[in-house]
Structure formats: C-alpha cells, structure tokens
Amino acid sequence: DVKVTQSSRYLVKRTGEKVFLECVQDMDHENMFWYRQDPGLGLRLIYFSYDVKMKEKGDIPEGYSVSREKKERFSLILESASTNQTSMYLCASSFRDRGLYEAFFGQGTRLTVV
C-alpha cells in the first residue's frame, strides 16, 4: 500500500539539463515537502507546499523550483542541472500543521548529474 510515490528511483542527467522530479501522494495531505540528503549533512529542506499553488522556500532553494497544481502532486524542478545537485531527493507529505501527525516519505530518487 504505497502512499507517497516518486516517479523515479534512479536518474542520470547531463549538466545544464532541465530535470523534473515528481511526487504523488494518495492520503489527501495538505503539506508536501522536498528534501535532499547528502552524506554528513542529513536531510535538508528545499521547498514545501501547504496547499495547492502555494509554495515556500526551505533552507536550500537555490537552483530549484517547484510546482503544485493539484493537491496530490508536488514537482521539483532543477532549472539547469549542475554536478553539485547530485544527491538523494526525498519527497514527504503530512496533514496541515498538526504537530502529532506523522510524515510519510517516498522511496527517494537518486539523481546523478554528469
């Protein structure tokens, strides 16, 4: 019973390409998040959205943009991929601003930019 689905497990892209990472959740969650995970740095928040068409920058938004046209789908866009964006990308979702509501994570997308 998969709840948060990321479109790809592994991606290899060339420097300068525009890259789309897709995330879909089936739990009617308002909040959706994009993180990147790097060794020694843990998970860092790139962008999040708490409603359709709403987005807020996280800790490291530079070089990224997002789109949330439908409640269940949150897309991360790398406008012009660079090698320093090689990382594991994780999507998560949760109910709106409820401290005790758990977050559900996707399986991750390992992106390599060459």
Next chain:
Amino acid sequence: KNEVEQSPQNLTAQEGEFITINCSYSVGISALHWLQQHPGGGIVSLFMLSSGKKKHGRLIATINIQEKHSSLHITASHPRDSAVYICAVRGAARQLTFGSGTQLTVLP
C-alpha cells in the same frame, strides 16, 4: 551548532544486544519523530511523540521535554535492524528539522 544532534554517528552491535541511540535538540518542539532508512533510500516513520514513552515490538522511544532529549532503544537487536535511524523535530513551523542520522549495523 545544529538544532538536532544525534549520537552516536555509527554503531556496530552483535545480534541480541540492547541498543540505544540518543537525540538532543535545542529548540522548543511540538513533536519528535524517529525515522528508519534502509539501504535504497526509503524512509519509514517509527515513532512520533511529544511526551513520555512509546513502544512498538522491540522498539522503545522516550522523550524528556525538560531536558530536550530523546532516546530510541532496540531490544534483542537483529541484523534486519541494520539501517540509518534519524531523529527529527517539529517546532512551530510546519517542517521537520533532522539530525544527521545514526548508522546502525547489527552483526549476526
């Protein structure tokens, strides 16, 4: 200084051992999460707590709000428990702040 500190960073144990992973945080929180990440990347939520103690099978999580500290215990550890364990806290904002994780390896 990171807002969420975990220790140890790496832990190797023999099968059957009792394991403790610690998490300290420096901000006021509404909830603390313990997460498990297996090789391959997927993250699973183990516990979410705001006070006291929770138990699920061989896993126990405790939190002391006054001391800003939480522990994750694994009793009778097994090689399948090998994973990265991540502590995350939710403050006033909607998003989580994560610790850097503890890599646990349980040897048969």
